[in-house]
Amino acid sequence: MRDDEELASFKKVFEKKTCKVRAKQVIYLTVVRRELERQKNKFKKVLDKEL
Secondary structure, three states, rough: HHHHHHHHHHHHHHHHHHHHHHHHHHHHHHHHHHHHHHHHHHHHHHHHHHH
C-alpha cells in the first residue's frame, strides 16, 4: 500500500516536471524560430540593397 502511494506521488511530481520541460522546449523553439525569421529578413534586406 505504501509503495503505491509513493509511486503515485512520484508520478505526479514527474508529470509536473515533464510539463515544465515541455513548456520550456516550446518557448525555446518559438524564440529560435523568431530569431531565424529575423536573420532571414535581414539577409533579404541586404540582398535587396545589393541588387
